[in-house]
Amino acid sequence: MTRNLSSPVEQVARLIQGFSQEQKIRLLQLVPDLQALSVKNVDIPAEQIKLMAYFQTKMEQLLQRTPLQANDIFVGDLTVAEFFTLPEEAQDRAWQDAHRQFETYTLADERPVQADALPS
Template sequence: MGALVPELLRAPKAEAIRVNVKEAKRFVQEKLAKMADKYPPLSEDDEFLGGLTVKEYFSLPEEERERIWEKAHSMSIDDFEEYEP
C-alpha cells in the first residue's frame, strides 16, 4: 500500500541558513530602537499586575508572582464567544 504523502516517509533535507551576525545585530537594534520610542520601559513605581507596582510585584516570592500572573492571564470558557456558522 502506498503512502498518502510519500514525502513524509523521507527525512527532510537539512538546509544550512547563513546569517551575517553583524546584519542580524543591526536589524535587532533597529527594531528595539523603534519599540523603545513607542513603549518606554516600565519604572519601579509603574502599576504592573494585581494593583501592585513593578517593584512590589518582583519583591514577592516566586510562587506568589506566579499566582498573580495566572490570575491576571487566565480565561474561563465564558470569556469565549459562541461560534455561529
C-alpha cells in the first residue's frame, strides 16, 4: 500500500475531520467497508512506529504508578483524606496557599540579569 494520499483522499479526510461524532457514525453506516479497515492495514513509516512505541511505553509507566492513598500528603501538610473532608472554600484556600508557597519558593532563586550577560 502506498503512503502518498491522492489529493481527493486528502480533501475527503479534511472534510471528515470536521464532522461531528454523529456524522462520523452515519458515515460508517453508509460505508460499512470502512469498519473493516485497521491501521494495521496501513504502511506506517518506521519513524512513526518508533514514536508510537515511545509514547505507549510512557503511558504504560504512568499506569503502573499507584494512586495516592488516604494517608498520603496531598496539598500543603494535608493528607488526601484530610483535604477531601474540608469544605470547598477551605479546599480552595489550601490550593491557593500551596500555589503561593510554590511561587515564593521558585521566584526566590530568580535574579536580575544584565543585558550583556553570558551563560556560565
